[in-house]
Amino acid sequence: MREIENIFLAYKKAKSTGLDCVLATVVHVEGSAYRRPGARMLVDEQGLMTGAISGGCLEGDALRKSLHALHQNRNKLITYDTSDETDAVIGAQLGCNGIIQVLFEPIDYSNPTNPVELLKEALETNDESVLVSLFNLQKRQHQMGTCLLFKDNQKTIGECKHPELYQRIKSDARFTLAEHTSCFRTYLSKESEVQAFFQLVPQPVHLVIVGAGNDARILASMADCLGWNISVTDGRATHANKERFIGACQVIVSEPEKALESLDINANTVFVLMTHNYKYDLAVLELLLLKEPLPYIGILGPKKKYHRMLEDLASKGIHPNSKQKSRIYAPIGLDLHSETPAEIALSILSEIQKVLVGSSGDHLKNKKERIHIDEDNEFRLVQLENS
Known part of the structure; x- marks a missing residue:
C-alpha cells in the first residue's frame, strides 16, 4: 500500500507542476520474476521514477519505453523475457527465467477515472476491490488499459464501451472478490480478442x-x-x-x-x-x-x-x-x-x-517449489456471443 501512496503523491506533484507522466504496470508473469502482476512504476517526462516493476533490471529500458509511449500518447504493451540470457537490453544471466508483460499508459489528467485516480480510489476504501487492466498480447492491437475498479460494496468506477464485454468483466470481478484472488481472462469475439488482469486489491492491514x-x-x-x-x-x-x-x-x-x-x-x-x-x-x-x-x-x-x-x-x-x-x-x-x-x-x-x-515462516532455501506460487496465472478463455 505504501508504494501506491507514493505513486499517487508523485502523480499529484507532476500534475501540479504540469509534467506529463506514464504509469507502467506488470499485468502478467509467466515463470519467475522479482515483482508480480500489479507491481507499478510512475515515470514523469523528466525521467523521475516512483515505484518499481522489477529489482532494477527492467527500469532502465522501462524508462525509455515510458517516454516513447508518452511521445506517441498511446498505451503500449512490452514483453520482457528474462529467460533469454543473450538479451542485452535486460542484462544477461539474471536467472529469473520469466516472461513479463508490462503495460505503459500515458496519464490523462483531465480524465477523472484515469489509472492513477482508480488506484487512489482503491487505496481509500476499507473494503477489498478489484482493478481491471485490459490489454492485447498482439502488440499492434489497441491496448485499452486500466479502466475499471469494482468495490466490494458493488460500486463500479470507470467505463467500458462494449456492453457484453462489460457484463462479463463485471461477473469475473465478482468472482475475484468472492475467491479473494487475482485472475486473468481472454475474451474472444468473432473479430478480436482482449486479455484482462483482475487485480485483487486487499484491505490494508x-x-x-x-x-x-x-x-x-x-x-x-x-x-x-x-x-x-x-x-x-x-x-x-x-x-x-x-x-x-x-x-x-x-x-x-x-x-x-x-x-x-x-x-x-x-x-x-x-x-x-x-x-x-x-x-x-x-x-x-x-x-x-x-x-x-x-x-x-x-x-x-x-x-x-x-x-x-x-x-x-x-x-x-x-x-x-x-x-x-x-x-x-x-x-x-x-x-x-x-x-x-x-x-x-x-x-x-x-x-x-x-x-x-498463512506462511510457514521457514527459510526460503528450504522451499522445494518456486518462491511465488501462481495459483491461476493462465488466461481462462471466455467466448463473447454477440460481439
Missing part, C-alpha cells in the same frame, strides 16, 4: 497498538514502512500524543472501553497489547474476546502473564474457546532471539505477516 511506550513508537514506525494503517491507544496523555508518533497514526487517549469504540475494527485488524500495565491489557483482552473473530491478538510479556490473564478471566466467568485461543499469540513474536526494542518489533511484525498470509 490495520495494526492497533495498545500502549504508547517507547517500544510502541518503534513498532509503529516500522509498521508504517509496510504501509499498514496504525492506531495507538493508551490511557496516558503524556504518552499517547501526536508529537510522539508518526503523523499517519491515529492516536487515542482513553480507557479501554471507549478506545475500542473509536476504532474501525474489521477482519484485517490486528492487535498488539503492550501497555506494560497488566490491568489495562487484561481489560482490552476481555473486550476483544467479545468482538467478531480477529486474526491476531498479540500480548507482550512472559507466558506466565498470559496464564494469569486466563485465570483472572475465568474468575469472571469468561472462558475463551479453542478458536479464540488459537488467535492469541502470547508470548508475542517469532523466536528471533530479539533483545532490543527494534528487534522485538521486527519479531512482532514478522509474526503478524506470517499469520495473515
Whole structure:
C-alpha cells in the first residue's frame, strides 16, 4: 500500500507542476520474476521514477519505453523475457527465467477515472476491490488499459464501451472478490480478442497498538514502512500524543472501553497489547474476546502473564474457546532471539505477516517449489456471443 501512496503523491506533484507522466504496470508473469502482476512504476517526462516493476533490471529500458509511449500518447504493451540470457537490453544471466508483460499508459489528467485516480480510489476504501487492466498480447492491437475498479460494496468506477464485454468483466470481478484472488481472462469475439488482469486489491492491514511506550513508537514506525494503517491507544496523555508518533497514526487517549469504540475494527485488524500495565491489557483482552473473530491478538510479556490473564478471566466467568485461543499469540513474536526494542518489533511484525498470509515462516532455501506460487496465472478463455 505504501508504494501506491507514493505513486499517487508523485502523480499529484507532476500534475501540479504540469509534467506529463506514464504509469507502467506488470499485468502478467509467466515463470519467475522479482515483482508480480500489479507491481507499478510512475515515470514523469523528466525521467523521475516512483515505484518499481522489477529489482532494477527492467527500469532502465522501462524508462525509455515510458517516454516513447508518452511521445506517441498511446498505451503500449512490452514483453520482457528474462529467460533469454543473450538479451542485452535486460542484462544477461539474471536467472529469473520469466516472461513479463508490462503495460505503459500515458496519464490523462483531465480524465477523472484515469489509472492513477482508480488506484487512489482503491487505496481509500476499507473494503477489498478489484482493478481491471485490459490489454492485447498482439502488440499492434489497441491496448485499452486500466479502466475499471469494482468495490466490494458493488460500486463500479470507470467505463467500458462494449456492453457484453462489460457484463462479463463485471461477473469475473465478482468472482475475484468472492475467491479473494487475482485472475486473468481472454475474451474472444468473432473479430478480436482482449486479455484482462483482475487485480485483487486487499484491505490494508490495520495494526492497533495498545500502549504508547517507547517500544510502541518503534513498532509503529516500522509498521508504517509496510504501509499498514496504525492506531495507538493508551490511557496516558503524556504518552499517547501526536508529537510522539508518526503523523499517519491515529492516536487515542482513553480507557479501554471507549478506545475500542473509536476504532474501525474489521477482519484485517490486528492487535498488539503492550501497555506494560497488566490491568489495562487484561481489560482490552476481555473486550476483544467479545468482538467478531480477529486474526491476531498479540500480548507482550512472559507466558506466565498470559496464564494469569486466563485465570483472572475465568474468575469472571469468561472462558475463551479453542478458536479464540488459537488467535492469541502470547508470548508475542517469532523466536528471533530479539533483545532490543527494534528487534522485538521486527519479531512482532514478522509474526503478524506470517499469520495473515498463512506462511510457514521457514527459510526460503528450504522451499522445494518456486518462491511465488501462481495459483491461476493462465488466461481462462471466455467466448463473447454477440460481439
